[in-house]
Amino acid sequence: MPRPRFVLALAALAAFVVSAAHADWLQPDPSYREAQADLRYAVRDTAGHPGDAGSLDSVGVALLRLARVDEAARVFERVAAIDPNDPTSRAMRGKLALFADRPALAESLLTGLEANDPRAAADLFAARLRQEHWQAAAEIAPLANAEGRRALLELLAERGPYAVTAGPDRVVVPFAKFYPVALVRVKLNGELVLMAVDTGASDLIVDDQAFRRLKVTPVPGQSVVFWTGSRAVTKNAIVQRLELGAFKLERCPAGVMSLGKWSLEVNPQGERVAGVIGLNLLRKFSPTLDYKAMKLELRRPGTPFTPRDGAARVPFQLWGENELTVFGSIASGRRLAMVVQTGVPGCGIGAPQEVFDEFGIKPGAMARITRSAGQVLQGRAWASVVVPAVSVGAIARDKLQGWSGALDSGEVLRHGVRRDALLSHDFFRDRRVTFDWEKHELIIED
Secondary structure, eight states, X not given: OOOOHHHHHHHHHHHHHHHHHHOOSSOOOHHHHHHHHHHHHHHHHHTTOTTOHHHXXXXXXXXXXXXXXXXXXXXXXXXXXXXXXXXXXXXXXXXXXXXXXXXXXXXXXXXTOTTTOHHHHHHHHHHHHHTTOHHHHHHHGGGGTOGGGHHHHHHHHHSOSOEXXXXXXXXXXXXXXXXSSOEEEEEETTEEEEEEEOTTOSSEEEEHHHHHHTTOEEEEEEEEEEETTEEXXXXXXXXXXXXXTTEEEEEEEEEEEOOXXXXXHHXXXXXXXXXXXXHHHHTTSEEEEETTTTEEEEEOTTXXXXXXXXXXXXXXXXXXXXXEEEEEEETXXXXXEEEEOTTSTTOSEEEOHHHHHHTTOOOOHHHHHSOOHHHHHTSSOOEEEEEEEEEETTEEEEEEEEEETSSOGGGTTTTSSOOOEEEOGGGGTTOEEEEETTTTEEEEEO
């Protein structure tokens, strides 16, 4: 009698894991090796019990820790066929639905798990934010360790954010500067200021001096934001008016923090940068970051856009609340999840030192003793490295400037799924990058 297809797949997986355990040509950091060992044990314990939901859950969770997302999805679908109410499978399928930007499905799977599973609570919170269910998100904010955002969310429930009140179908905003990060000149509450464009920020980030000078509306509470590879604390606020070329927006949520040292890093001997434009605002448009022609293009949803012949399409996922994530490799090594944060100064790729160690990438002696951007942004040193090659889909770049330490080690397993690096603007140098929110692809043109 032929063995079931799923049992054969598990056997093949076991063989792969065992062989991988003996391959020593790459030496990942201890946490990765531990995750590999967990997968070996989970597969071994599942042998002979292909219908046991708990054993299969262990295999799926171990696969997710290694960022083997597609394989994990198949395992959790198998569990769902055995027991549709299995809580681990529901939580993981909800997480994967969130990654695929299907927040309504994620919410339906996660609802009811939030009281007993902190990660399910965080994913449910993110799913409600993506759907702009502000009041529902406010109600579970304490379970998601986001109680400091409750007042802001309740305010957004009264009047939604990012209202586009004027503008044509398409607007072009020239870069005032394109290196070490892209800066544009905008009007914030009626005053011309410089702001960075950073896919790694969520909402706006406003410098504390600009906040006071321009009378930005404060909102009670504080938020913890993920920015430049680490977590930072901001005070809540609402920017009343923001003008990007001919586009006028009202009620833009913001976090307020001091950007003085960061401004010296990204605009030395120039005017102080007033803030950062994040991904939530960009998602209101079909945007293009044109690093070749040095401009930001914003199109209203539905406005026709035709990429040039030969454009590459790179699939992306949205992790957490809105962390734009792609898959690639360093020096043709293993498959890595990378979060795209275009606002890290002078950077193409950043990673914890233990990740670069795996590929034999180490900072030189001068890089270890000279001042780094990390000391400015996070209070601890980064070290400059040159990465021999980075590939993302059909796009590759060699001899890429990077920062060792630019992604906190604590961020590697933030979502229970391994991500090893951040990808920044220098990787896209001399290219046009368009964000297709409907197809979840980066359209990259040379």
